[in-house]
């Protein structure tokens with residue numbers, strides 16, 4: 001049985017980085033990947049979806065070319081095979097980068113196969129059994145498939161199989177009006193598909209504030225996406241070449257048919273086939289591995305990083321998990337998960353950049369707060385660019401003057417949010433950014449202006 005100092009299971013966002021750090025520290029490392037190096041982000045998540053968002057944006061702007069005084073003769077056509085080829089080329093660069101960096105890493109052995117615990121410090125892969133005192137689990141998550149009658153009998157799509165789509169679905173039905181579903185909705189609408197989003201809840205992206213949900217629904221509808229909220233899919237079936245969804249909405253039954261169906265109703269951790277019971281590793285009721293503030297599981301010498309620990313569902317949270325584990329293990333630096341401020345983006349156009357608390361969370365907290373909201377139509381740069389949808393919202397603690405949270409739904413919202421996020425990490429008062437001189441004309445130049453306009457949250 002080969003013995004290692006450390007075994008990393010899964011080559012997603014944190015595993016490869018940790019393998020590199022451990023190998024550089026002179027440890028004998030094994031890393032096991034069952035499918036594609038780089039995991040979800042690189043192969044079926046962030047990278048490919050953002051290349052699709054980029055292609056869809058070009059199609060959208062091309063259709064609006066006349067608004068900018070630019071003539072395009074004839075209709076704008078989207079070549080789906082070329083869109084997919086571009087996506088595949090970008091993904092291949094990232095995936096090969098991860099794969100080659102591991103396969104050429106001194107002190108690291110790469111195993112390609114499904115890993116399964118056979119005991120607390122023993123992992124089986126292919127025909128080998130590997131042992132190590134330290135094991136790091138980075139197995140990620142996959143699309144959760146809801147128990148809808150008939151779903152197992154139709155050829156539905158997930159974020160993974162969407163990556164093989166090199167044609168234009170004539171009518172894409174999307175189950176789930178949250179982050180993954182909405183990015184695909186706008187992208188395929190801009191490519192030219194009819195798109196219907198079917199959401200069980202009363203509004204889209206229900207974790208966000210109501211005004212954010214409404215604004216996102218508003219611009220999606222303006223682009224022709226059919227948004228159905230309060231709609232429970234109670235069954236699906238094939239009807240000729242179509243797929244029909246039976247919907248129950250406020251007590252009424254209806255049906256909608258499309259050519260294809262994407263299921264985007266959440267994620268589940270890849271922990272059900274990992275033999276966790278053989279190692280005695282505890283999970284919660286949803287299968288997420290329970291970890292402490294430094295990502296240690298209940299079994300000494302075993303850590304869980306990334307989506308599978310349920311402490312984050314983003315590439316940057318997985319990467320931050322790597323940093324926390326590496327800092328504690330190798331740098332004598334007691335970094336913790338609770339040190340981080342939640343931040344993420346929704347990559348619709350315009351995007352939503354989020355940091356810290358929502359307005360609803362600030363209200364629930366019940367302490368005096370200040371709020372400032374600025375419509376993107378009042379931001380000069382957005383006006384000049386002809387992209388004025390959305391608004392920016394900042395919330396501040398009245399007494400400490402520290403920023404509690406921000407939602408930037410608008411041009412460059414995913415970038416501009418970082419000026420607020422960094423001040424939050426610095427635990428500095430908002431007056432620091434209020435007095436900063438920002439560059440004109442940018443979206444960011446309005447952040448100090450927003451601070452001037454803070455008023456009590458009623």
Ligand SMILES: Cc1cc2nc3c(=O)[nH]c(=O)nc-3n(C[C@H](O)[C@H](O)[C@H](O)COP(=O)(O)OP(=O)(O)OC[C@H]3O[C@@H](n4cnc5c(N)ncnc54)[C@H](O)[C@@H]3O)c2cc1C
Pocket residue numbers: 009010011012013014015032033034035036037038039040041042044045046047049113114115116138139140141159180270273274305306307308312313314315316317318347
């Ligand atoms: C459509 C979509 C778009 C997204 N867009 C964004 C975005 O824009 N920004 C963002 O921050 N996040 C985004 N995410 C989320 C992001 O992709 C994930 O949070 C991130 O990839 C999680 O990384 P990870 O390290 O936890 O695991 P993963 O990247 O999922 O990697 C886990 C790896 O473990 C392997 N594995 C699993 N089980 C085993 C086993 N038993 N043996 C061996 N190997 C195993 C898997 O094959 C996989 O390669 C998106 C997700 C989706 C689905």
